[in-house]
Amino acid sequence: MSPQSRQRPLLALLIRLAAAATLSLMMALVKLASESGLALPEILFWRQLPTIPLILLFFWATGGLGKLRTTRMPQHGMRAMIGLAAMLLNFGSVTLLPLAEATTFNFTSAIWAVILSSLILHERIGIWRWSAVALGFAGVLVIAQPGDGHIPLVGAAVALGAAFMIAVISIYIRDLTQTEDSLTIVFYFSLLSVPPLLLALPFFWHEKNAEQWALLITLGVAGLLGQYLLTTALRYGTVASVIVMDYSALIWATLFGWWLFERLPPAATWFGAPLVIGAGLLIAWREHRLARPREQSTATL
Template sequence: MTAISVQHLHPALRAALWMAGALLSFSAMAVGGRELAAELSTFQILFFRSLIGLPLVALVALRYGGATQLRTRRLPLHLARNVSHFGGQYGWFYGLAFIPLAEVFAIEFTVPLWTALLAALLLRERLTRARLAAVALGVAGTLVILRPGMGLVHPAALAVLLAAFGYATAHTLTKKLVSTETPLAILFYMTLIQLPLGLIPSLPDWTLPSPERWPWVLAVGISALTAHYCMARALRLADATVVVPLDFLRLPLIALIGALFYGETVTWPLALGSALILAGIVVNLRAERR
């Protein structure tokens, strides 16, 4: 299909095509993280992610405005956002190494629910009945997946839950940044600040990836950027009420990948808990649309 014919498609369909790119990017990043965990520490994976992303973002910024794209007077807020985001990334990649891929994605889907709570606390946004219902369903779904009291909860699952909270904090701070900062500036300072955060803890046990792992290093670094780019393009073409539900397809897609390549199975608690979490998000989206 040519670029001209794509432009004639309905915006919602074009948004769906961009979301397909985001879904493939998130899945590639997850599989890359799982493959790299066999040789590299989580800090090293995050270091290489930023090392690849920084020059790519810088080149794009130079192409579209140079220093004017990257100018900021809110460096402390960038720092706070990226410490939170780095913590989220660490928990997410750590979880990929130890628990099923679908479980990582299911717990990660609580991010919008924690964001609603944090936005009420930090941005003074209204905490409506629909948002409270969404949070309650999300908490219930998380408890079903983790099943506290039914046995030892895997530390990696708790790490991913903390990662979701870290992501939610980063998203909330991003809302404060977007009023003055360009998207490229936010991406640039993300990779710049997180580069030393990944490098310094990696140095005591530094290991170079073996030659067969380098393609996965590139996959993680590039897919991390393309995932956010594709989602941003989708959100420009269609409402969040259209785009966000498409993101839910990540869960069955990564479950299929986990089953085909790693022999993972989807348990009933995981399926039920995921359904509760996604139901909470849908309730919130429908209420926001009204």
């Protein structure tokens, strides 16, 4: 079945919406785990470890163990290396920033994707997308307000770095989904990222109480489910078509921030977030418009 024939835009949007909610929950749990005294490398380890047996069990129960066979281990290895760096920065951002602000900075991944397309892929970027890049970074400046102390600049830098790495990962995932099952991609990401985390674990080991174990187990399950949904959405729709649902994460982050941490975003975030979101939507709209002539040309061949 060709990638084009698998496209189901509405299903992709719904899956991506569920992914945004699930991953927002995971990030809230990461922040709770960090505030309970757990170190970031340990949180990362327990986030990744449960994924391996759970996916093996699922494939065994459904007779799908053959799906783990792959001829693309180098691509999985690169995706795991970049993904681990992105996860480290992403989890780090929520320990340094409020949930809503960390989530908003995460939205700049679409902006970074445009810059990468220009610098690495040498894609011609028109006025619309460059305008979106400028609009998005203007929103970042409004939120961060450098110099006033509202947002720690280290936290903002970590969050922007995470968004940059997410933009890189999206390219790898979109390529891998052409030949690999979604759970296969998630499985190899966890399998290849656990060993380096295991090596670091003795330096950060912490005796845990029942509440901390519950946090780690729940965020591990939420992370697996969210990652699966995120990857599956890219199987049924393009990055440009589903990215609109990612912005619902700001709603969830705001709700979790208010419910769990008794904090609502300040005025600067409410003014800056629409600029960042608007930039992402403008990029998605422009990508969609540019893709239509290519699809029509392919259809006539």
